[in-house]
Amino acid sequence: xxxxxxxxxxxxxxxxxxxxxxxxxxxxxxxxxxxxxxxxxxxxxxxxxxxxxxxxxxxxxxxxxxxxxxxxxxxxxxxxxxxxxxxxxxxxxxxxxxxxxxxxxxxxxxxxxxxxxxxxxxxxxxxxxxxxxxxxxxxxxxxxxxxxxxxxxxxxxxxxxxxxxxxxxxxxxxxxxxxxxxxxxxxxxxxxxxxxxxxxxxxxxxxxxxxxxxxxxxxxxxxxxxxxxxxxxxxxxxxxxxxxxxxxxxxxxxxxxxxxxxxxxxxxxxxxxxxxxxxxxxxxxxxxxxxxxxxxxxxxxxxxxxxxxxxxxxxxxxxxxxxxxxxxxxxxxxxxxxxxxxxxxxxxxxxxxxxxxxxxxxxxxxxxxxxxxxxxxxxxxxxxxxxxxxxxxxxxxxxxxxxxxxxxxxxxxxxxxxxxxxxxxxxxxxxxxxxxxxxxxxxxxxxxxxxxxxxxxxxxxxxxxxxxxxxxxxxxxxxxxxxxxxxxxxxxxxxxxx
Numbered sequence: 001x002x003x004x005x006x007x008x009x010x011x012x013x014x015x016x017x018x019x020x021x022x023x024x025x026x027x028x029x030x031x032x033x034x035x036x037x038x039x040x041x042x043x044x045x046x047x048x049x050x051x052x053x054x055x056x057x058x059x060x061x062x063x064x065x066x067x068x069x070x071x072x073x074x075x076x077x078x079x080x081x082x083x084x085x086x087x088x089x090x091x092x093x094x095x096x097x098x099x100x101x102x103x104x105x106x107x108x109x110x111x112x113x114x115x116x117x118x119x120x121x122x123x124x125x126x127x128x129x130x131x132x133x134x135x136x137x138x139x140x141x142x143x144x145x146x147x148x149x150x151x152x153x154x155x156x157x158x159x160x161x162x163x164x165x166x167x168x169x170x171x172x173x174x175x176x177x178x179x180x181x182x183x184x185x186x187x188x189x190x191x192x193x194x195x196x197x198x199x200x201x202x203x204x205x206x207x208x209x210x211x212x213x214x215x216x217x218x219x220x221x222x223x224x225x226x227x228x229x230x231x232x233x234x235x236x237x238x239x240x241x242x243x244x245x246x247x248x249x250x251x252x253x254x255x256x257x258x259x260x261x262x263x264x265x266x267x268x269x270x271x272x273x274x275x276x277x278x279x280x281x282x283x284x285x286x287x288x289x290x291x292x293x294x295x296x297x298x299x300x301x302x303x304x305x306x307x308x309x310x311x312x313x314x315x316x317x318x319x320x321x322x323x324x325x326x327x328x329x330x331x332x333x334x335x336x337x338x339x340x341x342x343x344x345x346x347x348x349x350x351x352x353x354x355x356x357x358x359x360x361x362x363x364x365x366x367x368x369x370x371x372x373x374x375x376x377x378x379x380x381x382x383x384x385x386x387x388x389x390x391x392x393x394x395x396x397x398x399x400x401x402x403x404x405x406x407x408x409x410x411x412x413x414x415x416x417x418x419x420x421x422x423x424x425x426x427x428x429x430x431x432x433x434x435x436x437x438x439x440x441x442x443x444x445x446x447x448x449x450x451x452x453x454x455x456x457x458x459x460x461x462x463x464x465x466x467x468x469x470x471x472x473x474x475x476x477x478x479x480x481x482x483x484x485x486x487x488x489x490x491x492x493x494x495x496x497x498x
Contacts, residue, residue: 023202044138046171047152051135054156054167057082057095066161067097074106083108086169096144098122098166104144105165120144127155127166143170221249233260284327287320330460333393337467344387344471348495351384351423352377354392355414362399370408378417383495386472391492394468394476397461398427398488405431405486422474422491429487434480442478465490 065078074097086093096107102124104110110120122142130139130153140150154169220237227235236256240249294313298305305313336342359375366373384391395414402412406429415426434442443466469476469490480486 019206023206027198043140043152043172047138047154048135050154050169050171053093053154053171054169057086057169058156058158058167062158062160066163067158068161068163072163076106079106079108094145094170096122096168096170098124098127098168100165102127102166104168107144109145122168124166127153127168130155131157141168141170217249221252225252228256233263284324287324287327290320291317291324330464333460333464337464337471342390342471344390346385346387346472348383348385349388350381351391351416351425351492352381354388355395355416355425358392358395358399359414362403365403366412369403369406371403371406372409372411373413374411375414376416378415381416381418381423384423384492385495386492390468390471394465394490395425395427397465401461401488402427402429402431402486405429407431418494421494423494424489424491426487426489428485430485433482433484434478434486435482439478439480443476 061078061082065075067075067078069075079095079097082095086095094107094109096110097105099105102121103119104122105119122144126139126141129137130141133139135154138152141153141155143149143151152171154171156167158165158167224235224237233256236253237249240246240253294317298310298313355375359373363373399412406412410430411428412430413426413428415424415428417424417426443462465488466476472492474491474493476488476490478486478488
């Protein structure tokens, strides 16, 4: 019981930890996605709100002044003034003057002291798309200060005093990036720590409740298994089909039923074994005692016995030996059948010929007992497909049983009939009959029905017949009432010629 509780607790602990880890991972993922999409939302909002900034700059600043001086150089004071005004509103804005090819001609935030340094270029594809869409789409452009990174921007085309190009304004510049990353880290710490703490508390509560709920059926199964193990063989899982673990529950119930059936079978076999020992001991003792007694008599009185007496004693000994041999043969035969060491060699044969042969063999015995033995064939009987040797043995056992219980001047009839699929064989006698209660056990090994007369044998004859029928994948049944005789009936498949 302690081991089972330990295993159950381990399972609950593993499920709880797994659930907790899953919740934490989901929480961290949620935090990351929330911040990521919040950042994207801010960028898209900022870009759309400032989409016309570049156009406004051109309209306002290039109206009375040119971005280029008379010598063709960039009007740096003008751009200094532009950046001063822009940064007064938003310190994160960066303004760039581009030529037609996307080269950066000037920006306050860039170092232009080295005239031999190659001009930086940005990709104009996003710029042209932005202008074509009039700033209505969310699109990222190159960051001149961080090659390879993308930023939100505003852009517009200019044409002034024979010069043309683009005004390119980064709306989230270097300073904005620094402040944003600092705040982002701060929010990550605050939100992350709070989320982790809340997530753990939530996970502990929900995890324990969920594990308790999910393992409810499992605990029920474990409880019933323990009861069954402790000896309560009636322990079963109620409504197994409706359980969350229905397959396991149904399997346990079926397994328990099988174990109980096996236990009952073992008990039954043990009872039958005791009966067998008692019956065999009695049936072996009788012929052995007779044989020993008459052999001793022959040894003691061998000089005083005449020829008739000698023959009589030897006949009695011979009969006892025959009885003993038959008993041992039955035991050996049934053990082979039960161990499935016998495999039927099926072939087509005429059941009528076999029945005539058996009738001939038993006619003399029937006459000695003053019993009328007859056969009846209904219509023309087809061939059967079976093992002729085993079928002969089954009919002989049924005939022996009928002769044993049929009284003087009684009748035994072998009836052969058939239908479309099978040949039907019946052995009918006029014996005392068998009660309904005894019919349940008539084919069990080592069983004998109660009768007014004590009959010899240990009750293996009919059990052997049943085993032979099972080998032929058919069955045998009995039709009987007390004082009205008995009829044993079995079927054999007809042989169909193609």
